[in-house]
Amino acid sequence: MAGFENFPVTSEKDSREAEEEAPEPRDAEGRPMRADARRNYERLVMAARRVFTDEGTGASMEAVARDAGVGIGTLYRHFPKRIDLVEAVYRNDVEELVTAAEKAVANSGPLEAVDEFLQAFVRYAEAKRTLLSELREAFDKDPELKSRSRARIDQALDLVLSRAQRAGVVRGDVDSSEVVSMIAPVCTSSVLTAEQSARLVGLVFDGLRTPAPPR
Amino acid sequence: MAGFENFPVTSEKDSREAEEEAPEPRDAEGRPMRADARRNYERLVMAARRVFTDEGTGASMEAVARDAGVGIGTLYRHFPKRIDLVEAVYRNDVEELVTAAEKAVANSGPLEAVDEFLQAFVRYAEAKRTLLSELREAFDKDPELKSRSRARIDQALDLVLSRAQRAGVVRGDVDSSEVVSMIAPVCTSSVLTAEQSARLVGLVFDGLRTPAPPR
DNA sequence: ATACTATACGGAGGGTGCCTCCGGTTAGCA
DNA sequence: TGCTAACCGGAGGCACCCTCCGTATAGTAT
Numbered sequence: 001m002a003g004f005e006n007f008p009v010t011s012e013k014d015s016r017e018a019e020e021e022a023p024e025p026r027d028a029e030g031r032p033m034r035a036d037a038r039r040n041y042e043r044l045v046m047a048a049r050r051v052f053t054d055e056g057t058g059a060s061m062e063a064v065a066r067d068a069g070v071g072i073g074t075l076y077r078h079f080p081k082r083i084d085l086v087e088a089v090y091r092n093d094v095e096e097l098v099t100a101a102e103k104a105v106a107n108s109g110p111l112e113a114v115d116e117f118l119q120a121f122v123r124y125a126e127a128k129r130t131l132l133s134e135l136r137e138a139f140d141k142d143p144e145l146k147s148r149s150r151a152r153i154d155q156a157l158d159l160v161l162s163r164a165q166r167a168g169v170v171r172g173d174v175d176s177s178e179v180v181s182m183i184a185p186v187c188t189s190s191v192l193t194a195e196q197s198a199r200l201v202g203l204v205f206d207g208l209r210t211p212a213p214p215r
Numbered sequence: 216m217a218g219f220e221n222f223p224v225t226s227e228k229d230s231r232e233a234e235e236e237a238p239e240p241r242d243a244e245g246r247p248m249r250a251d252a253r254r255n256y257e258r259l260v261m262a263a264r265r266v267f268t269d270e271g272t273g274a275s276m277e278a279v280a281r282d283a284g285v286g287i288g289t290l291y292r293h294f295p296k297r298i299d300l301v302e303a304v305y306r307n308d309v310e311e312l313v314t315a316a317e318k319a320v321a322n323s324g325p326l327e328a329v330d331e332f333l334q335a336f337v338r339y340a341e342a343k344r345t346l347l348s349e350l351r352e353a354f355d356k357d358p359e360l361k362s363r364s365r366a367r368i369d370q371a372l373d374l375v376l377s378r379a380q381r382a383g384v385v386r387g388d389v390d391s392s393e394v395v396s397m398i399a400p401v402c403t404s405s406v407l408t409a410e411q412s413a414r415l416v417g418l419v420f421d422g423l424r425t426p427a428p429p430r
Numbered sequence: 431a432t433a434c435t436a437t438a439c440g441g442a443g444g445g446t447g448c449c450t451c452c453g454g455t456t457a458g459c460a
Numbered sequence: 461t462g463c464t465a466a467c468c469g470g471a472g473g474c475a476c477c478c479t480c481c482g483t484a485t486a487g488t489a490t
Contacts, residue, residue, distance in 0.1 A: 034486055037438060057348055060476060071440030076478065132405050133272055133348040185404035190347050192400060249457055252467060275447055286469030291449065432490085439484070446477085455468070460461100 041078050043068040048089050049127075056130040061085075086134045087145065094149045097124050101156035110167035111209070113160040118183070118205055121157075122198050125187030132188065154180055164208075171210040179204070256293050258283040263304050264342075271345040276300075301349045302360065309364050312339050316371035325382035326424070328375040333398070333420055336372075337413050340402030347403065369395055379423075386425040394419070 033041070047068035051059045061082060065075045079085040100120040104113035128135060139146040157176035164170040183204055187197045248256070262283035266274045276297060280290045294300040315335040319328035343350060354361040372391035379385040398419055402412045 034437065036486070040438085061478080062476075065440095072478085073440045073480085074438075077438070077440095080478085082477070130348075133345075136405055137271075184406045185400055188405050189400035190351055190403055249466065251457070255468085276449080277447075280469095287449085288451085288469045289467075292467070295449085297448070434489085435487090437484105437486080440482100442480090444477105444479080446475105448473105448475085450473080451471090453469100455466105457466080458464095460463085 037078075040068070040070050040074055043070065044075055044078055044085070045088050045092050048085050049092070052086075052089060052131055053127055057134060083134060083138050083141065086131055087138045087142075089131075090128070090135060090138070090145075090149070093124055093127060094152055097121065098152060098156045101159045104160055105163060110160075110164040111169040114164050114170060114208065115205055117157060117160045118201050119198075121153075121183060122187055122194075122201055125184070125197070126194050128188060129190075129194075132190075150180070169210065170208045174208065179208070252293075255283070255285050255289055258285065259290055259293055259300070260303050260307050263300050264307070267301075267304060267346055268342055272349060298349060298353050298356065301346055302353045302357075304346075305343070305350060305353070305360075305364070308339055308342060309367055312336065313367060313371045316374045319375055320378060325375075325379040326384040329379050329385060329423065330420055332372060332375045333416050334413075336368075336398060337402055337409075337416055340399070340412070341409050343403060344405075344409075347405070365395070384425065385423045389423065394423070 044064065048064045051064045051067050055063065061075060062072060064085070065072045068075070075085075079088060097120060101113075101117050104116040104120075108116055154177045157180060161170065161174075161176045161179065165172045183201050186192065186200045186204075189197065192200070259279065263279045266279050266282050270278065276290060277287060279300065280287045283290070290300070294303060312335060316328075316332050319331040319335075323331055369392045372395060376385060376389075376391045376394065380387045398416050401407065401415045401419075404412065407415070
């Protein structure tokens with residue numbers, strides 16, 4: 001429906017059903033994408049992210065195509081409807097959040113990793129703000145998009161959170177889903193500025209720490 | 216800028232500067248509006264509320280004009296830009312919230328009035344959800360719109376809240392602005408359904424009661 | 431290396447929506 | 461009842477979303 005279903009950006013370690021290591025991007029029919037098609041697909045998602053963050057909802061498809069250096073027809077070949085492009089950008093942002101969690105686990109201490117991930121989440125939500133209404137529409141059209149993305153974000157946070165809990169630096173009576181339930185509305189609220197959201201999430205971080213942080 | 220500045224719906228008892236009791240609606244230059252103009256203005260706001268709630272952001276100006284039974288030119292005479300119409304609907308909703316508070320104070324007991332107002336607030340916020348991004352734009356264009364509306368809502372809640380506090384049925388260590396700060400993000404959050412928002416506001420209401428409500 | 435074919439590319443153009451302009455009509459007043 | 465200022469309404473300009481189809485190219489077999 002939305003052009004290409006799952007553009008593999010993440011490197012899933014999920015061994016539940018190791019059907020195939022698929023580093024090769026494939027199109028809807030399962031055939032590998034042609035090199036030029038893949039190049040343009042990636043360019044378009046990147047351009048869309050730039051243009052949407054710069055111009056908000058008012059950004060035009062033509063502007064995205066121009067920024068990507070491709071024709072308007074190419075854009076619509078990959079993303080039949082405007083909402084499909086919004087969805088692709090969103091999926092990309094979610095995957096970046098996941099890799100941010102993986103990087104934090106790999107490169108930072110248990111507590112720092114939590115802080116880094118929460119900051120990444122604030123940035124992620126900030127970008128989401130401008131297209132909030134269009135995302136809502138995408139969620140209405142495809143409810144699974146919302147639940148799957150939410151599950152993926154919960155997993156990502158769990159990666160850093162449970163590690164911090166095992167290390168004893170974060171209180172053990174919260175799970176990642178609860179934390180996301182708390183910070184997601186704060187970060188996407190339309191009545192708060194980005195700074196206020198960031199501050200509130202900082203308070204949540206302090207609340208997670210154990211023992212109590214120095215005042 | 217936005218057609219007609221302050222369409223008098225409320226009956227302000229503010230005696231700071233009683234320049235004139237103005238039940239007569241006036242246009243930008245201070246002259247009274249012609250009867251047909253006033254009729255169409257009101258029809259347009261009502262029609263816009265209907266159409267926006269039904270069709271969301273995708274609603275067209277033509278649809279509003281049709282629903283109001285006026286020509287497209289008339290719509291643009293009153294509301295030069297689409298955002299001006301959104302703003303008018305929003306102002307109208309805020310004023311209805313204020314009158315809801317006044318009615319609750321007049322017709323219900325101290326505690327029931329608080330509950331009624333909170334429920335009215337949930338409905339108000341629910342209607343606001345669909346045009347959230349456009350409202351954000353309106354706030355950016357005219358920051359005073361946001362602060363004035365917020366102040367007016369705070370006042371409205373204070374009407375019912377302080378009465379309940381004087382009656383001893385609501386804890387005294389909260390003020391209306393705090394309560395609005397708490398429920399506004401909850402009600403406009405894009406990650407919660409309307410039912411979840413209503414439930415959470417119900418919890419806030421329980422938390423306000425003193426002594427603790429029966430479980 | 432070359433030829434073939436499936437696939438991708440890109441721009442012209444249709445349809446819709448926001449907004450403007452101006453001639454016809456009507457409310458308010460003497 | 462007549463005058464004038466103000467209002468009404470629809471045709472049309474401009475921008476944007478999206479479609480269609482002829483052209484160019486990647487991938488493959490010889």
